[in-house]
Amino acid sequence: MNIAQNKNILIFLLSSIGLIALPHITHIPIAVFAFFYLLLSWRFIGIWKPNWLPDKLTIFFLTVCGLALLYSQYQGILGRDAGTRLFITALALKLLEIKSERDLYLITYLAFIVAASQFLYEQSLLMAAYILIVCCVLLATLVCINSKKPQTGAALKTASLIIVQALPVAAVIFVLFPRVEAPKWMLFNEHHQAKMGLSDSMEPGSISNLGMLGELVFRVKFTGALPPPEQRYWRGPVLSRTDGKRWTQVQDMRFGLLLDNPVIKGPAYQYTLLMEPQDKNWVFALDMPAEFSLSLSRNANYQLITSENPDKRAEYKITSYPNYNTGYITRTEFKDTTQLPGEPSVKIKQLVKRLQGFDRTPEHFINRLLNHFRIENFHYTLTPPLMEENPIDTFLFETRYGFCSHYAAAFVYLMRVAHIPARVVTGYQGGELNKAGNFLEVRQADAHAWAEVWIENKGWVRFDPTASVAPERIEQAINIEELVSGGLISYASTSAAAQKAFNLLKQARQLWSNVDYNWQRWVINYDNKNQSGFLSSLGITDTIAMVYWMVGIIGLITALLSWLLLHQEQKNTSPVLRAYNRFCKKLVKHGLSRGKGEGVKDFAERVKIKLPEQAENIDQITALFIKLHYGKNATRNDLKQFDKLVARFKVYIRVKVC
Amino acid sequence: MDKPVKLNQRRIFILPTHRGFNFAILIALLLLMAFVYNNNLVYLLAFLLASIFFITILHSYKSLAGLVLQKGQSNAVFAGEAAGFDIHINNPVDEERYYLQIKLEEAESLTLKPQSKACVTLYSPTRKRGWHTACTVTISSTYPLGLFRAWTPIRFNLKALVYPKPSPRELPFPETPSSLARQGFSRKGADDFYGLKEYQPGDSIKHVHWKAFAKGQGLFSKQYGGDSSAEIWLDYDNAPGHNTEERLSQLCRWVIDAGRAGIPYGFSLPGLKLSPDHGLLHTRRCLEALALF
Numbered sequence: 017m018n019i020a021q022n023k024n025i026l027i028f029l030l031s032s033i034g035l036i037a038l039p040h041i042t043h044i045p046i047a048v049f050a051f052f053y054l055l056l057s058w059r060f061i062g063i064w065k066p067n068w069l070p071d072k073l074t075i076f077f078l079t080v081c082g083l084a085l086l087y088s089q090y091q092g093i094l095g096r097d098a099g100t101r102l103f104i105t106a107l108a109l110k111l112l113e114i115k116s117e118r119d120l121y122l123i124t125y126l127a128f129i130v131a132a133s134q135f136l137y138e139q140s141l142l143m144a145a146y147i148l149i150v151c152c153v154l155l156a157t158l159v160c161i162n163s164k165k166p167q168t169g170a171a172l173k174t175a176s177l178i179i180v181q182a183l184p185v186a187a188v189i190f191v192l193f194p195r196v197e198a199p200k201w202m203l204f205n206e207h208h209q210a211k212m213g214l215s216d217s218m219e220p221g222s223i224s225n226l227g228m229l230g231e232l233v234f235r236v237k238f239t240g241a242l243p244p245p246e247q248r249y250w251r252g253p254v255l256s257r258t259d260g261k262r263w264t265q266v267q268d269m270r271f272g273l274l275l276d277n278p279v280i281k282g283p284a285y286q287y288t289l290l291m292e293p294q295d296k297n298w299v300f301a302l303d304m305p306a307e308f309s310l311s312l313s314r315n316a317n318y319q320l321i322t323s324e325n326p327d328k329r330a331e332y333k334i335t336s337y338p339n340y341n342t343g344y345i346t347r348t349e350f351k352d353t354t355q356l357p358g359e360p361s362v363k364i365k366q367l368v369k370r371l372q373g374f375d376r377t378p379e380h381f382i383n384r385l386l387n388h389f390r391i392e393n394f395h396y397t398l399t400p401p402l403m404e405e406n407p408i409d410t411f412l413f414e415t416r417y418g419f420c421s422h423y424a425a426a427f428v429y430l431m432r433v434a435h436i437p438a439r440v441v442t443g444y445q446g447g448e449l450n451k452a453g454n455f456l457e458v459r460q461a462d463a464h465a466w467a468e469v470w471i472e473n474k475g476w477v478r479f480d481p482t483a484s485v486a487p488e489r490i491e492q493a494i495n496i497e498e499l500v501s502g503g504l505i506s507y508a509s510t511s512a513a514a515q516k517a518f519n520l521l522k523q524a525r526q527l528w529s530n531v532d533y534n535w536q537r538w539v540i541n542y543d544n545k546n547q548s549g550f551l552s553s554l555g556i557t558d559t560i561a562m563v564y565w566m567v568g569i570i571g572l573i574t575a576l577l578s579w580l581l582l583h584q585e586q587k588n589t590s591p592v593l594r595a596y597n598r599f600c601k602k603l604v605k606h607g608l609s610r611g612k613g614e615g616v617k618d619f620a621e622r623v624k625i626k627l628p629e630q631a632e633n634i635d636q637i638t639a640l641f642i643k644l645h646y647g648k649n650a651t652r653n654d655l656k657q658f659d660k661l662v663a664r665f666k667v668y669i670r671v672k673v674c
Numbered sequence: 675m676d677k678p679v680k681l682n683q684r685r686i687f688i689l690p691t692h693r694g695f696n697f698a699i700l701i702a703l704l705l706l707m708a709f710v711y712n713n714n715l716v717y718l719l720a721f722l723l724a725s726i727f728f729i730t731i732l733h734s735y736k737s738l739a740g741l742v743l744q745k746g747q748s749n750a751v752f753a754g755e756a757a758g759f760d761i762h763i764n765n766p767v768d769e770e771r772y773y774l775q776i777k778l779e780e781a782e783s784l785t786l787k788p789q790s791k792a793c794v795t796l797y798s799p800t801r802k803r804g805w806h807t808a809c810t811v812t813i814s815s816t817y818p819l820g821l822f823r824a825w826t827p828i829r830f831n832l833k834a835l836v837y838p839k840p841s842p843r844e845l846p847f848p849e850t851p852s853s854l855a856r857q858g859f860s861r862k863g864a865d866d867f868y869g870l871k872e873y874q875p876g877d878s879i880k881h882v883h884w885k886a887f888a889k890g891q892g893l894f895s896k897q898y899g900g901d902s903s904a905e906i907w908l909d910y911d912n913a914p915g916h917n918t919e920e921r922l923s924q925l926c927r928w929v930i931d932a933g934r935a936g937i938p939y940g941f942s943l944p945g946l947k948l949s950p951d952h953g954l955l956h957t958r959r960c961l962e963a964l965a966l967f
Contacts, residue, residue, distance in 0.1 A: 096711065121693050121820070125700045128723065132704050135715035144715055151719070155726070155819065162820045163772035165785065174818050178733065182725035189721040190714075197712065328712065540714050570728075577729065581736050591768075 025160045026063050028168055029120065030056060032153035033111070036127050036134075037104060039146065043137045045089045048101050051082060055108040062112075070112055079109055100133040120161055124154050141535045152176050184573055192551070192566040194559050195544040214252050214442055214463055216296070218263040220400075220407060220421035232292050233444060233462070234300060235533055237455040239286040243302060245446060247338050249466065249478060250300035250458060252443030254317035260357040261407055263425060263440050265317075278318070278475065280306050282339035289334055290537060294326040300443055300458070302336035303478065309333050316349075317441075318342070318476075329541045342475030345437055353437035353470065360433045361409050373434030378471050381434055385427065386484040392416070394423075396486035420445075423481040424465040437470035441478070452523075453530030591655065592644045599637055599662045616641060630665075637661050676831055678744040678764075681813070685826045688734050694821035697727055727821060734824040737815040738774075740767050741786075743828060746793060750835040750961070752926075756797035757806050757834035763813075764791045772817045778808055778832075800836045803922070803965045808832035837961045840930055841915075841923040847932065847939075848912045870894040877953055878936050906932065906939040907950070908960075922964050929964070933957040943967055 034056055041049055055078070062069040070078065082105040089101065107126045113119060131147050131154075155175035156168065163171065234250075255263035285302060299312055299320040309332045312320045324330055345353075368374060371384040393416055400418045403410040408429050411422050418426075424440045431438035445464035447456035466480040538546075548557075556562055600610050608626060610619045620638040624631045640658040644650045679685070690698070701724050708716035746760025759778065763786065765771050771786040778796035786792055798808040811832070814825035870883055873893035883894040908928050915921035925941075932939045933954070940950040941960045948959060 117820075118693075121696065125696060128700060128719075129703065129707075132707060132716045132719050135713055135719065136707075136711055139713070139715050144718075147719070148722075151722070158819045159817075162817045163785070164783070165772060178726055178729055178818065179722070182722055182729045185725035185728060186718065186722040189724065190718055193717070193721065196709070539718070542714055543712070574728075574732070578732055581732055 022160075023063055024168065025120070025157065026114070027060075028153070028160060028171075029123065029157045030060055030063075030111070032150055032157060033107065033123070033127050035150045035153065036131050036147075037107075039134055039138070039143065040100065040104065040130070043097070044101055044104065047085055048089060048104060051085055052104050052108040055111055059111045059114075075109065075112055078112070082109055096133070096136050100130070100136070103129050103133060117161060120157070124157060127154055139540045141532060148179070152179055155179065181577055185570055188566060188569045188573070190542075191547075192556075192562045192569075194562055195542075195547050197544060214296075214298070214444075216253050216255075216265050218255055218421050218425070218440060218442060218465060219261055220403075220411070220418065220425050231460045233294075233458050233460055234292060235290045235455050235457050235536075236447065237288045237290070237453075239288075241285075242449070242456070243285050243338065246483075247302065248446050248456070249303060249441075249464070249480075250444040250447075251303055251305075251319055251441060252298055252300055253441075254319060254468070255440040255442060256352045257355065258357060258425075258429070266352050276343060277306075278304055278340045278342040280304060280337035280340045282337060284335050284337050286333075286335045289332045290533075290541065291322075291326070291330050291332070293328060297322045297324075297326045299332055299334075301334050303338065304340035304342075305334050305336045307335040329536060331537070331541055331546070340475075341473075344475075345470050350437055350470075353439045354432050354435060356429075356432050360429075361406070363409060363413055364430065364433055367412065368430055368433045371430075373430065373436075378431075378434075378436045378469060381436070382431075382469060382479060385430060386479070386481060389423065389427075389481055390484040394418075394485050396482065420465045420482040423485060424467045427467045427479065427481040431467070431469055439468050441466050441468050445480075450526050450529050450533065452527045453533050455530075455533060457529060457533075592641065592658065595655075595659050595662045596637075596641050596645070599665060602665060633661065633665055637665065676745060678742050679828050679830075681738045681741045681743070681826050683735070683739075685828070686735055686738050686824050687826065688731055688822050688824045690821060691816060691823050694727070697723070697821050701727065726819070730819050730821050733818050734815070734822040736769075737771065737817040738813065738824045738826060741765055741771065741774075741813070743811070743813065743830075745830040745832060748832065748834040750837060750958075750965070751800060751806075752837045753800055753803050753839040756799045757808070757836065758795045758797050759808055759811075759830075759832045759834065760793055760795050761811060761830075762791060762793050765789065771815070774813060774815050776811065776813045778811055798832075798834075800834070803836050803838040803919075805966075806834045806836045808834070835962060835965050837965045838919065838922045838926045840927040841920070843924070843927070844931070845914065845924065845927075847906045847928060847937075848909065870896060878933065879954070880934065881936055906937060907942060908932070908939050909942045910944055911942075918967075922967060926961065926964050929957055929960045 034053070037049075037052055037056075059069070086098075086101055086105055103126060107123065107130055110119065110123050110126060114123070128151070131150060134143065134147060152172065152175050155178060156171040159171040159174045160168065253265055256266045257264045284306075287302075289299065289301070291299060299322050301308070301320045304318060305314060305320055308314070308320060311324050311330075312322055312332060312334075314320055320332075320334070322330065322332070367388075368381075371381060371388060373381040373385075395417045396419060397417045398419055400422060401415050403415060407422075408426050411418055412426055412430075421440075428438040428440050442463070442465045444458045444462045445466070446462050447458040449455075450457055464482070466478060466482065468476045468478055471477050542550075551557070551562065556565055603609070603623060606626075608623050614622075616638055620634050623634055627634070637658070640654060640661065644654055644658055701720050704716055704720035704723065707713070708720055742764040744762045744764070746762050748757060748759045751757045756779075761776065763774070763776070763784070765786040765788065768788045770788055773783055773785055775781045775783045776794055776796065779798050780796075782794050782796065784792055784794060796808075796811065798806070800806045808830075810827045810829050812825055812827045814823055816823050870886070871894065873882060873895045877895040881896045883896050886892065886894050908925055910921060910925065913921040913924045913928075915924055925943075929939075929941070933952070933956075936952055938950045938952040941948040941956075941963070943963055946963055948956070948963075
């Protein structure tokens with residue numbers, strides 16, 4: 017029978033292919049996805065109704081359809097998205113044309129490529145485990161084909177055995193295989209879906225519902241102590257220009273490069289930042305970053321910019337000094353940071369006057385203003401009302417509900433009305449401490465905006481007006497989990513068990529997060545820098561040494577495996593004989609050894625004379641042995657019983673007392 | 675060789691199959707993908723497949739190692755027929771051997787359960803009379819993944835005797851001067867049944883009285899009237915034919931026919947003379963003489 021037509025093998029192969037393509041649902045257009053599963057189900061039906069399978073002409077037509085579909089979705093052939101779709105469509109079409117074993121192999125190989133393309137989209141530990149399992153099923157299909165016996169259970173066992181044996185070798189190659197960065201021309205320009213996160217502008221009035229995104233932005237691992245929560249401000253873009261509604265960055269920052277370095281003093285924080293893939297090349301550092309990786313540079317706004325592709329995870333070593341003085345302010349900077357879109361309203365002028373903004377020191381005014389936010393009826397909310405016209409006036413005098421951007425914008429605006437240089441700084445604030453891994457996780461939900469004011473002799477000083485309204489927002493960062501669970505806790509507080517369960521859940525989550533962190537750090541982000549760092553710590557410094565080590569370790573593993581495989585060959589006696597030998601061994605201890613060439617029955621008779629009280633057992637064992645070893649219709653049960661009898665057999669010899 | 679052959683590292687060869695080469699191309703493709711996208715998980719998958727490729731060599735070896743092959747018997751055939759050689763395969767270990775392929779001219783496949791034996795008959799076509807020697811027996815397996823083929827060529831001393839091809843022409847048995855006067859009578863008498871005698875090895879199977887055997891009365895041979903009276907000499911010099919082979923072919927035909935009919939005949943080749951006799955043994959001796967002439 018043609019193995020390619022075997023029902024079980026086909027079911028096995030098609031199911032594994034269905035599983036392989038499944039996670040692609042989030043990245044490929046739904047039309048391509050539907051096309052794939054349509055053809056897959058067609059092929060599935062074809063297992064039982066071979067006549068329903070398409071003929072050559074129909075396949076040609078379907079190929080044209082598939083190509084048209086690809087063309088309509090993506091004008092191109094190269095690149096991640098186009099490549100993935102192309103392979104998926106090719107796989108689907110090939111499925112309809114399974115004639116020989118060769119086709120099965122081609123399909124399996126294509127499926128491996130589709131599985132690999134999955135990693136270009138998602139690299140989580142769970143995805144890796146999923147793909148590993150599916151690969152195991154694919155290998156099992158190959159085992160089925162080559163054993164010509166569609167015993168899926170046995171095939172899966174063999175496939176997983178091979179994978180388990182291959183994993184250590186793969187791990188060794190993974191660690192020691194030299195990583196070389198691909199040249200830039202080989203990198204395809206990918207147009208990714210816009211990631212949520214910080215943007216280079218801010219328009220508080222137009223947002224009425226700030227999404228609370230749990231997506232991870234970066235992780236920070238400190239070498240020494242952690243900074244206190246009120247110092248965890250991760251600096252992002254600085255917004256100086258405003259038209260009254262919208263705040264944007266100053267485009268021209270060339271003069272900034274001529275600025276002197278800020279004076280730094282006091283304690284420093286050393287940390288490693290692991291950035292998740294981003295759209296923008298911003299790196300979020302604590303104020304004031306003084307020493308950092310070579311790929312980073314600090315712009316005039318003291319924000320770190322990376323020269324690497326932000327699309328990839330990257331690791332940066334940074335040292336920050338929380339005590340700093342940026343010194344003088346340049347003329348352009350002064351102009352930029354005191355710029356107002358127009359004449360402020362009378363109400364605002366009155367407010368500034370009331371808070372003594374025009375006649376007292378900036379510090380005094382700042383304190384009065386922060387106090388104003390605190391004592392007046394201002395509220396912190398994530399769902400503020402829309403403020404289309406004059407958002408700052410509306411916020412300050414009417415709605416008084418807002419989140420960080422509203423407060424920062426209003427604060428900066430009022431400063432500028434009082435002729436004090438001020439600007440909005442956006443970035444992240446806080447971060448959740450992962451106790452299991454002792455690192456901070458900063459998520460999109462931690463996005464924040466605060467203000468910076470230039471003060472004589474102090475330089476740029478950070479003020480966070482949101483902190484006066486909602487101090488808990490700063491001191492103990494609100495994050496998704498707590499917001500969501502807030503309700504849970506309030507009504508479940510009566511039940512200690514629920515609280516305990518919640519804590520356990522949180523612990524589990526943190527533990528998982530730690531595993532994930534290490535996965536990201538050591539597996540996903542294991543690049544040439546990491547590799548040379550790690551290997552030189554082991555004393556492996558150059559490529560040739562790496563190759564030697566790789567060959568050496570793999571040789572060792574191979575030797576071990578071959579020994580295991582050959583060792584199994586040694587015990588080449590049947591289970592029946594082995595059990596019988598055990599029985600004989602028991603007797604040898606008491607001086608009854610079976611002679612060479614002595615018949616089993618003769619031996620039994622001889623033993624019975626010595627051990628008459630065991631006669632029945634000996635007879636049973638001997639009879640079963642004869643049946644199992646020489647007979648034809650012995651069953652598995654006989655063997656079981658035989659084993660049991662031998663195991664139970666004990667030689668009692670009465671101690672003769674003289 | 676005649677001794678049993680145990681397959682071990684000295685005998686088993688392993689090389690990648692076409693599929694194995696394609697698999698290597700797949701790995702290269704994945705490596706390229708990993709390189710371009712600098713994606714460690716694709717690297718990891720490529721390395722895993724490469725390791726699997728590597729580990730499979732051991733499994734391929736294991737699919738044959740430990741098997742014991744032994745040559746069995748072979749039967750004589752007429753030229754033009756395929757000679758069959760029995761090969762006994764013993765799987766002494768606790769693991770199943772999947773889809774072994776054993777090949778002389780055409781491949782036979784079998785699956786061996788743990789601790790089991792099997793016998794395969796391999797055929798090799800013959801053309802000329804005489805000793806036919808078969809070349810190498812190859813046992814191979816692509817288990818488990820089909821990426822590698824492990825094989826062992828074994829040169830067993832496989833020999834089968836090939837009788838001449840019987841001539842298609844049905845000629846009457848030659849008139850021989852040495853036969854007795856009642857030769858015409860004897861031809862008829864060959865069909866006259868006159869009794870039963872106890873079976874002796876060498877009696878034609880055709881003459882066994884199967885009905886009596888089926889009834890459990892013992893093995894008897896039917897005795898025909900002509901058995902003792904008719905006498906024919908099959909002589910090389912009297913055989914028609916343009917050359918040696920044609921003559922031998924005709925002689926072969928007569929030997930078979932006479933054997934079938936149960937007629938005793940004498941047989942003579944230059945340098946060999948077998949006195950008149952009948953039975954399988956006699957037929958075989960004559961055929962062997964023809965084969966090796």
